[in-house]
Amino acid sequence: MTEQVMAAIDGSQFSEGVCDYAAWASLALEAPLTFLHVVDNHPQTAEADLSGNIGLGSREHLLEELSQLDEQRAKVAQEQGRLMLKAAKERAVEDGVGEPGSRQRNGTLVETLAELEEDIRLLVLGKRGGSAHQDSEHLGSSLERVVRSLHRPILMVPETFQRPQKVMIAFDGSNTTRKGVELLARSPLFSGIPCHVVIVGAETGDNRSQLDWALSTLREAGHEAEGAIRAGDVEETLRVYKEQHDIDLVVMGAYGHSRIRHLLVGSTTTAMLRRASVPVLLLR
Missing domain, CATH: 3.40.50.620 (HUPs)
Structure with missing residues (x-):
């Protein structure tokens, strides 16, 4: 298929x-x-709940009725x-x-x-x-x-559709997010949409070269692209950048090697997605 x-x-x-x-x-x-x-x-827990002081016959009759109700609920x-x-x-x-x-x-x-x-x-x-x-x-x-x-x-x-006009990718240089940049560059889903690449971390030579690679990959594919390296808490930094630049679609690697990994693995996954007011594309 x-x-x-x-x-x-x-x-x-x-x-x-x-x-x-x-x-x-x-x-x-x-x-x-x-x-x-x-x-x-x-699975219904009624049987365990009904093991009290009712008579055996009554209990069997009640369980039979509950079973029929379950079937009706399923239908x-x-x-x-x-x-x-x-x-x-x-x-x-x-x-x-x-x-x-x-x-x-x-x-x-x-x-x-x-x-x-x-x-x-x-x-x-x-x-x-x-x-x-x-x-x-x-x-x-x-x-x-x-x-x-x-x-x-x-x-x-989110609940209401808005055609994406600007996309941001949270980039950490991992294989997942490098593939994410390549996906953005070639996917018809993002055709004609300006792309923002954000690295949350220190202004180091490695981060700068990673950002330059991402921007050149996007620009060579015909995208309008800009990027930034910002220090701070990952979630807060990305949220502030998103708001400052009117980003309406965020792309993140579900598993990376940096703090973004810790953001998305575990109980914070659902919390982060719940707070997001724009679509979030998670990549594996």
Whole structure:
């Protein structure tokens, strides 16, 4: 199967943003678009909870009724998912995508994406913000595991689509971020978009040569490019630069060799993505 843009929707308030960013990416990359909905049937703990003083017959009857309710809930969840996928495809068609596809799976988001990884060129997910509805909890809590398990670019997006006008890459000279610069340089996704390269660290000869390489790589590919080396806390420094230069898409390596690695590995991954007000493209 041709590698495609895959967009995971879950009924949260991020779904519209996911649809629109996925459509934008699909058109720019000239890649097929598939929407994915995963029905996560959480195991019920009712049986353990009901082991009190009720009679055996009553308990068995109650468990049977709970089992039937579980089946009904699963059917409702699947039907809701089908309706969401239908609406997502209609929205993508309105955005200009020819024939978007859809998939519905049972299981967990992480396991499902691992199974589909070979089909994915770019994964689009919604970020769970501080005011997110509980319906999106499973998606938000899965962010770190998705990043750890998937070896494909992941685009985390906000609720509302805004066509990117300026992109910033957090660069640390690692293999991942060097590949990221090369990706920016050649990808149709960033065609015509000015690029900013930011190194968080000291003004050293090595950092300066790394920055010069990144800028020349981008400029040789026809991009308008500028860069900076700034000392300070990684997350705060990148946030300030983003705000000062009106950056509306950030590219980061999910795993690098510097402090950026420590920023993105562990519990701070979800926190950083939650605070970001613009799309974040994570590279592996």
